[in-house]
Amino acid sequence: MYTIQANPSGTRSMEISKKNLQTIEKYGLFRHLIDSTGIVDEEVLEKLKWNVRSLIASETENSKDLLDLCIDVIYHNNMKAFGLQQLIKLYISWFKKEEEEDDES
Incomplete structure (x- = not known):
């Protein structure tokens, strides 16, 4: 289980499981999510929500x-x-660690 900070002041946090990270990877939810500016704002969050809704609706x-x-x-x-933004950072570090472990195997 991982914990991410959910607001800049640090008064809110969220628990993220390895299964959550694996689901993000499985469906490629962060691929092409952020535009060339690299800014994560509320529009990016809405785009992610729409992408997930679309996936759920189309899943057989x-x-x-x-x-x-x-x-x-x-x-x-x-x-x-x-x-x-914190979730994306966690995902990137988790993904790199998973790749390193796979390379060692």
Whole structure:
């Protein structure tokens, strides 16, 4: 379990599970999410929400992992643009660590 800061003052946080990170990777949710400015704002969060809704609507199989990600992270009360930026940073560091472990195997 990982913890990310959800606001700049640090008074709110969110718990992120390894399964949440694996779901983000499985569906490539962060690919092409941020435009060339690199700024994560509320519009980027809305774009992510629309992308996930679209995936859930088009899934013919069980999309429990996406639904769990929505409940636990994306639609969490504390999730704002700052929290998404922290989630993206966590995801990048987690993904690099996973790649290193795979290379060692």
